[in-house]
Amino acid sequence: MYCLIFLIVYLITPMTSLQITHKLYFDVNVDGKSIGQLNVGLYGIDVPQAVEKFYQLTISDDPNVNFESNAHFNFLEPNEYIRCTYKGTLSNGGIDPEEKLQSSFDRRGLLAMVNEISNDWFITLAPLPHLDGHYIVFGEIIQGMEVFQNMLNEITIDDHNTIEQDVSLDNCGELEIVPLNQRQMRNLQDTLQMEAEKPARTLHDEL
Incomplete structure (x- = not known):
């Protein structure tokens, strides 16, 4: 009986932890000097639209679109974050602002979108709870x-606070897609279906 109750609670309780669904890599260069590789994990269940945009920009082979040719770290707020600016041709928009409600800036090394209508993003240098x-x-x-x-x-x-060096991403790609269990897959499919049924947002809507 208790096992049945536990199973029912498990099935109806929404997931609150941030599940990594994709693993990507970037080689970082400063003024043409290779610094090394960053590996990042993306939360595809919790914020699927933001992850899908970032994922496509990372794996694209189109030099007019991908991060490898069009992304540079150009702004540093000391002890807070470093921002990466995107100069490619992929259009802005397409992220539901409600995905911000999932956000908790509780540690260093988090990746976040500058806003829902931009392709710019930043990495935290410390916990920043005022950004939650x-x-x-x-x-x-x-x-x-x-x-x-x-x-x-x-x-x-x-x-x-403009960075004086050319800090670029090179040789970007995918390490792996993390398999989802059946419950996680259903949750993701339900989320994507609900997002698809919402009216499209444009830059005009934000102004």
Whole structure:
């Protein structure tokens, strides 16, 4: 009887932990010098739209679209975050702002979207609880924190916090897709179906 009750509660209780569904890699260069590789995990169940956008920008072979040709870290807020700006041709938009409600900036090394209508993103340098609910956390560094720190050590900024070096991503790609169990797959399918039924948001809607 108790086992049955536990099973029912398990099946009807929504997942609250952030499940890593994709693992990607980036080689980081500073002024053409290779610093090393960052491996990141993405939360595809909790914030599927943000993850799908980031994933496609990472794995694309199109030099007009992918991060490898079009993304640079160009802004550093000391002790808070470093921002990566996207200059490619992929259109903005397409992320439900409600995905921000999943966000908890509780540690260093989290990846977050600058906003739901931009392809820019940032990595946290420390816990930033004042950002909770304001930006979409969609992943985390899972390996290469020492590379991340080495990158930061190579950087200097001007009076406006603009990074003075050319900090680029190179050789971006996918490490693996993490298999989902049946319950997680159903939750993801339900989420994507609900998102597909919502009216499309555009940049005009935000202004």
